[in-house]
Ligand SMILES: Nc1ncnc2c1ncn2[C@@H]1O[C@H](COP(=O)(O)OP(=O)(O)OP(=O)(O)O)[C@@H](O)[C@H]1O
């Protein structure tokens with residue numbers, strides 16, 4: 001098989017337009033799913049309470065269903081249900097008018113809250129509970145105790161897992177084409193279809209994903225090394 | 234300055250504290266003794282609201298607290314004026330020795346950083362750990378960690394320090410240094426309650442010894458009274474197990 005070099009170059013240029021979309025997706029999802037994941041993890045670790053049970057069901061649902069199924073349910077099926085409900089009640093909000101990108105942010109964040117919370121649960125429980133009590137005993141609020149003492153240690157404990165989560169998110173972001181979001185995968189797909197040069201198109205984005213994920217792994221490795229050196233955890 | 238009245242606490246069906254009364258005056262060093270499981274740790278923790286009592290009253294610095302119902306503000310006030318030294322040190326592993334000590338000042342009490350560092354260094358000097366200010370806890374021996382734990386407590390100038398078996402997790406050869414530090418604090422008239430099994434330390438330093446068993450105070454008095462002329466059979470039994478018999482007169 002002969003690859004069309006010219007086409008590779010052109011696709012590469014076309015796909016570049018999707019890079020900001022992919023980056024925005026990843027950053028926004030991380031920005032929300034990390035803190036919310038921590039909250040879910042802490043609530044679930046303090047076992048008692050209705051909220052803890054609700055979160056536990058939520059995490060099981062997300063973990064137990066393929067991302068494509070979640071996207072179908074939330075992006076294709078749910079708006080129909082909501083729209084029918086709104087029409088019955090005479091509420092004039094147009095659910096269909098919500099952009100695909102908004103759904104993408106929402107669905108990926110929802111998934112990643114569950115993923116992150118599971119990772120944090122491991123990290124948090126590895127931090128001796130006494131340190132939180134010590135923080136309270138010297139006058140820190142529970143929030144300050146978590147934020148300043150417990151969470152940084154939990155993060156450090158699970159850096160390799162977090163690296164996995166982030167590279168996983170990069171890969172999962174490619175599913176947003178199903179919500180008509182033009183990320184790099186969606187663009188490569190259309191370019192490939194237009195010129196029937198799928199192989200070249202997918203090769204281009206494969207290289208882009210690999211480059212991005214290798215960079216992420218490198219950053220986490222450096223972070224880990226730094227923490228080991230200074231904190232000697 | 235600190236008085237507890239009828240403190241009760243259960244964990245599930247286990248009644249751990251069955252109505253404990255104690256009182257501590259300013260400058261007192263009160264030692265609490267008692268068999269394992271008698272509720273000593275639980276009692277100290279209820280004072281600092283790390284554990285909520287089921288009922289009981291605390292009078293602290295002239296104010297009265299309902300130990301079950303005290304609100305956030307009251308809890309905060311008590312915590313800011315007391316300090317706790319933990320059996321297993323519980324240092325902040327992501328902070329240096331110095332940061333461990335300044336944390337309660339800068340974050341807990343809004344003391345400016347420069348001033349907090351001066352205070353923290355003075356506290357570290359007092360426990361002989363100033364040379365290790367930049368170390369992370371994981372590089373220190375248990376004895377050193379506990380001395381930092383004590384500095385962390387001292388630095389916030391609490392009205393009372395609560396020690397929960399501060400030396401029982403240490404290798405025997407490290408116990409001496411930590412006890413020396415606590416003795417030094419006792420001489421400075423710092424008020425403290427110390428749960429410990431170190432009898433000679435208790436005898437030297439305490440001006441009141443409380444013997445607890447099964448969730449109640451069985452007997453209290455001066456070290457003289459408790460160690461050499463205990464009134465209660467339960468106290469005698471306990472002491473005979475930890476002090477050689479010829480050491481005390483029946
Ligand atoms: N959070 C808890 N939940 C359930 N039971 C608890 C809890 N904390 C303490 N207990 C129980 O309460 C009892 C008294 O514990 P406590 O630690 O107060 O005793 P202690 O006098 O300090 O004993 P030791 O000398 O072994 O430290 C123990 O039987 C313990 O198992």
Ligand SMILES: [Mg+2]
Pocket residue numbers: 273274275397398
């Ligand atoms: Mg105890």
